[in-house]
Amino acid sequence: xxxxxxxxxxxxxxxxxxxxxxxxxxxxxxxxxxxxxxxxxxxxxxxxxxxxxxxxxxxxxxxxxxxxxxxxxxxxxxxxxxxxxxxxxxxxxxxxxxx
Numbered sequence: 001x002x003x004x005x006x007x008x009x010x011x012x013x014x015x016x017x018x019x020x021x022x023x024x025x026x027x028x029x030x031x032x033x034x035x036x037x038x039x040x041x042x043x044x045x046x047x048x049x050x051x052x053x054x055x056x057x058x059x060x061x062x063x064x065x066x067x068x069x070x071x072x073x074x075x076x077x078x079x080x081x082x083x084x085x086x087x088x089x090x091x092x093x094x095x096x097x098x099x
Contacts, residue, residue: 017031
């Protein structure tokens, strides 16, 4: 589906649009669509570059360890909590002979 769009241009912009259409060997409508696509693509590219620059400038963290080292660190960090939880479960669910 397409919508009709009215655009008011000065003579200078009309001349530029005519030159774009001639350069693209297409209608002025298609030249406008191409100009919009090119401007939008440039905007997206600029945003990506800015995001990349922010990522590269980030100095707050340490390097990510190798997967095996990361796994070891996680297990070490949570092993005491797991052991405590298991002990609590065993204690809370021991048969007490009152059945």
